[in-house]
Amino acid sequence: MLVGIVARDLVKRFPGGSGRAVDVVSFEIGAGELVALLGPSGGGKTTVLRILAGLESPDEGRVLLRGVDVTDVRVQERNIGFVFQSYALFRHMTVRENVGFGLEIRGKPRAEVDRVVSELLALVRLAEFGARYPHELSGGQRQRVALARALAPGPSVLLLDEPFGALDAKVRLELREWLRRLHEERAITTVFVTHDQEEALSVADRVIVMNRGKVEQIGTPEEIYDRPATAFVAGFVGSINELEGEVRGGRAALGSLAVHAPPGAGDGTSVRAFVRPHDVELVGVTSRVEKRSSVEVATARVERLVRVGWMVRIELKLGDDQPLTVELTKDRVAELGLTEGEEVFVNLRDAKLFVQDYSI
Amino acid sequence: MAAGTYLLLMVALPVATLAREGLSKGLGELGRAILHPVARAAVLLTLETALVMAAVNAVMGTLIAYVLVRYRFPGRKLLDVLIDLPFAIPTLVTGMMIVTLLGPHAALGQLFEAAGLRVVYAPPAIILALLFVTLPLVVRTVQPVLMELDGADEEAAYTLGASEWTTFRRVTLPAIMPAIVSGALQSFARALGEFGSVVVVAGNIPRRTLTAAVHVFGEVESGDVHAASAMSLVLVTIAFCVVLVVSARQRGAHG
Structure with missing residues (x-):
């Protein structure tokens, strides 16, 4: 070149x-x-x-x-x-x-x-x-x-x-x-x-x-x-969710959520996780679905629903008060029957994890 | 409404009275008064000195404004304040300063005299006095326009390959030219009627260093109201034309 x-x-x-x-x-x-x-x-x-x-x-x-x-x-x-x-x-x-x-x-x-x-x-x-x-x-x-x-x-x-x-x-x-x-x-x-x-x-x-x-x-x-x-x-670039947590038992615990820990990070290491709005899986409203057995699934409360065109931005609050923003199509929101104030199950599909400022 | 009445009383009425007085003995007498050799020489001297002053002012005022806007140097703020000083100093004091600096008894004045150049009690002193009292006019009209240009236009010209001089000539100057001309015209209009500083430095010798404004004062003093009014009418007419040109230009620039 x-x-x-x-x-x-x-x-x-x-x-x-x-x-x-x-x-x-x-x-x-x-x-x-x-x-x-x-x-x-x-x-x-x-x-x-x-x-x-x-x-x-x-x-x-x-x-x-x-x-x-x-x-x-x-x-x-x-x-x-x-x-x-x-x-x-x-x-x-x-x-x-x-x-x-x-x-x-x-x-x-x-x-x-x-x-x-x-x-x-x-x-x-x-x-x-x-x-x-x-x-x-x-x-x-x-x-x-x-x-x-x-x-x-x-x-x-x-x-x-x-x-x-x-x-x-x-x-x-x-x-x-x-x-x-x-x-x-x-x-x-x-x-x-x-x-x-x-x-x-x-x-x-x-x-x-x-x-x-x-x-x-x-x-x-x-x-x-x-x-x-x-x-x-x-x-x-792309992330609006930033979660704080630490490594416990080989997994990165982010409040009530957890994802795989960065390799080589021992227990007690504090980590920052960046989660893109579309990497949050909204499993469903707690009263209507069975909680999956997976440990990652956590509950959160729907604080606000903001419609932006055909997308809906859903502002959640996790069990430990950390905010989490999710984006879904308006059809999916209707399908789930989401309304403000409800409890939902959430799961993280993916997160970018950093120990202090080092990449995984 | 109130503003209109005020303007009428403060501007139109005195001008109308002046016109009536000037024309009171008919157009022929008015013409004779204006064309009287002393009066004619006074008008010519006034126009000449004001023209030279306006030209110098246009160049130097632009230069000062450019330096103030484009360069950062210690004392810039002080210089910026200094520009307005001539407006605050009584014009008589301005005249005094020039005489003290360049008069026949001052060292500098003697130096010029030895070189064969008479400054005080001669046209150069009139031009100097006019330059001093009108200094802020061009600077203050050009400065805001230059600030608005913010340097990006000039940088754009550099990136296109233009030298500093080409950039100034082709990009900066055309953009600030209307402001320079407006400022120069304003200082010209202001100079036509300048009295305080001129009466001190000019020597006021009829046909040689007597300006129109000082001539009016002389005629008033000697009781010839008609001659004074005639000359005043000439000054008012020229000033009015200049003001018309300035405002037409400004409207053109904004239209």
Whole structure:
């Protein structure tokens, strides 16, 4: 695999900031890959992106683009395309002028600028909007202009900072899909920053999860989702249930529930378990089903039922007062005859267990 | 309603009275009063000094605003406060300061004199005084627009390969140009009527260093109300036109 981007031991401190915004970050991105930098806000992911672009210089570490060390190369000469969260379109220029800017300042002939601009406007499906000004466009259209503008000079790397952050849900989905397709067509090395785990997992080839300036895990969406390397990743990606417990008799006791203990964890080791809403099995209402013989089956009280479209989020309280959230289809809820205040049997199908911060 | 009445009493009524006084001897007399060599020279001097001041102000005010918004350095807050000081200082005091600094008895003034440049009691001192009293106008109109640009536009231009200078010329300047022009026009309008500082530094020699505002004062003092009104009408007309242009531009920018 050809290497598109290398980040080597990047460190960045900001004056007045506490500690390191970026704390020894390293990763490699293959040429033509589509990678998400995922993490909570303030996790350092935007700073890493800006360091790759050359908009920020690292205090320590090196940046390589296509095998060339560009750490000391100015942003203008790095041949990158950057899409800002706020779009940063030039408001006094038309859409065409915005898209053509990068070519025009390079002194490209008028005809070539026109040809490339038309081609890109067609690509972002804004061909008939060329004469408009940015303020005459919707958010999604502006974002597409920003993308076309970044692509126009033919960058070797495309960097996007929270590209869909300011858009409403429907446009977001459309643009995600579109970015994915654009990437398939052009195969340009692309890194985008997002705090939305669903966006990262559904769009990217690989995901770099960052928290507090450090890389938590690098992997394919499947790896990140199925085998979270750290408690943080498990909590951030997909899980909303976090249970505390300890190992007793070879099993991890989580209040009234229990699952297999992490290997090598002796009795008395305290563990944290991350449980995805769909990994909780709701066996049934206590008054209507026989309790299964299995030791894992515990009782819980239904605190609240929240319908979200065709899914229902069920907020439970376990015997030891730990909350547990389950998601079921509304048909299944009807089938079980769930109502608030009732007692139910629950079981855990799966849980990601961590002893302190070590993976199982 | 109350606001309308207030405006009528405070602005329209005095202006109308002024117009009536100026026209009381007919259009011919008004023309003669305005075209009188002393009056004409005064108007020309006023326009010239105000124009030079507005041009310098546009450049320096933009530079100050840019530095204040884009750079972080010790003393920035103090500098930011300092900008408004000229508005708080009585203009007569401004005039005094310039004379004390550059007058014939001051060391700096003698230095310029030796170099063959007369500052005080000459047009340069008028321009200096005007620059001082109108300093905040361009800075304060450009500053908020620059802040709104928040640097992302400039960074976007850099990532597209534009140098700092190209970025300033092609991205930053066009965005703040309306504010620069508005600020410069406002300072121009303000300078037309500046009296306190000018009367101290100019020397007020008719046809050479007598400005329109000082000329009006002189005519009032010597009892020629008609001549004073005529000159005042000229000043009001120019100022009114400038205000019209500024407000038309602002409406255009928001429309």
